[in-house]
Amino acid sequence: GAVVSQHPSRVICKSGTSVKIECRSLDFQATTMFWYRQFPKKSLMLMATSNEGSKATYEQGVEKDKFLINHASLTLSTLTVTSAHPEDSSFYICSTSEGTPGTDTQYFGPGTRLTVL
Amino acid sequence: GENVEQHPSTLSVQEGDSAVIKCTYSDSASNYFPWYKQELGKRPQLIIDIRSNVGEKKDQRIAVTLNKTAKHFSLHITETQPEDSAVYFCAASNQAGTALIFGKGTTLSVSS
Numbered sequence: 001g002a003v004v005s006q007h008p009s010r011v012i013c014k015s016g017t018s019v020k021i022e023c024r025s026l027d028f029q030a031t032t033m034f035w036y037r038q039f040p041k042k043s044l045m046l047m048a049t050s051n052e053g054s055k056a057t058y059e060q061g062v063e064k065d066k067f068l069i070n071h072a073s074l075t076l077s078t079l080t081v082t083s084a085h086p087e088d089s090s091f092y093i094c095s096t097s098e099g100t101p102g103t104d105t106q107y108f109g110p111g112t113r114l115t116v117l
Numbered sequence: 118g119e120n121v122e123q124h125p126s127t128l129s130v131q132e133g134d135s136a137v138i139k140c141t142y143s144d145s146a147s148n149y150f151p152w153y154k155q156e157l158g159k160r161p162q163l164i165i166d167i168r169s170n171v172g173e174k175k176d177q178r179i180a181v182t183l184n185k186t187a188k189h190f191s192l193h194i195t196e197t198q199p200e201d202s203a204v205y206f207c208a209a210s211n212q213a214g215t216a217l218i219f220g221k222g223t224t225l226s227v228s229s
Contacts, residue, residue, distance in 0.1 A: 034216045043206060043221045044161070093160060095217075104149050104210065106217055108160040 003027050004096055006109035013084055014117055021079045021112045023094030029074035030096040034106070035067075038091040050077040050094075084116040119144040121209050123220025132229045136197050140207035140220050141189040147209040150183060150190045151217065155204045164205075165192070197227045 003026040013019050023033055031052045036044040048069055049057040056069035068080040081088055093111040097104055120143040130136050142150075148169035153161035167174045167181045167190065174181050180193040194201055204224050208217040 043219045044217075046216045046218065049216055091158075104212075104215075105151070105163060105166065107163070108153075110160045111158075113158075 004094065004107050004109040006094055006112050008112060009110060010113045010115075012115045012117065015085055016083055018080055018082045019084055019114060021081070021092055021094075021114075023077045023079070023096075023109050025075045025096050030077075031074060033071060033077040033094055033096045035069065035077075035079050036093045036095065038093060038111075040091075044093065047079075052077075081114065084114070086116045089114055089116045119147055119209055119211065119218040121207060121218050121220040123207050123223060125223060126221065127224045127226070129226045129228065130197050132197060132199060132227055134197055136192075136194045136201070136225055136227075138192045138205055138207070138223045138225075139189060140191070140209075141187075142209045142218075143188070144209070144211055145185075145188065146211040148212075149210045150181070151208050152179075152181060152192045153206045153208065153219075155206065155222075161206060194225075197225075199227050199229050201225060202227045 005024045007022045033050040035047045037047050038044045046059050047062045050069045050071040052071045052074055058064045066082055071077040091111050091113055093108055095106045095108045097106045123140045151166035152164050154164045155161045165176050165179050165181050167183050178195045183190040204222045206222045207220040210217050
């Protein structure tokens with residue numbers, strides 16, 4: 001299957017700082033990537049759809065000014081958590097698929113564990 | 118939008134028994150239904166998926182069934198082993214390349 005990487009795998013930051021998480025598709029060009037958030041013992045909640053060359057589409061209840069998404073190339077999407085607070089502590093996971101009919105399998109990155117002190 | 122319900126939330130079985138996890142979905146336009154296994158602190162791993170033109174799919178000890186009329190699909194694991202212990206998520210999407218909507222997950226515990 002496709003290889004998706006994420007960096008960093010784990011980050012601890014102070015409240016009020018910003019944190020950037022990178023998601024890379026290593027073996028195919030991804031025009032669309034997805035960002036999910038997962039709280040402990042909970043399901044994956046879709047935050048936003050990242051579109052290469054255009055604005056991201058955010059799910060209801062997700063603040064676009066707080067969770068900045070940039071998809072400047074076909075292999076890289078970044079999620080920046082601005083002015084992080086302890087309630088932003090979570091597991092952030094990206095995913096992507098090739099997006100053509102019959103190839104809708106989605107592959108997930110390894111996730112980023114964010115802890116805000 | 119799509120809503121996916123998953124049951125049970127926890128499931129405990131003895132090694133060698135079968136395990137069944139059920140999901141229902143609300144959007145009749147959904148046509149892709151994957152199942153993911155997630156171990157603690159790891160990424161979700163695709164274990165099997167089914168598309169709406171197929172009613173059943175099997176891969177060794179794992180099978181998935183789909184009933185489009187009733188809008189439900191199920192995961193069946195036979196001859197369970199301790200290493201099958203994990204959280205299992207069902208999901209649905211209605212178009213290739215669109216986001217997945219996940220169920221709440223089932224924590225499967227297989228005791229030896």
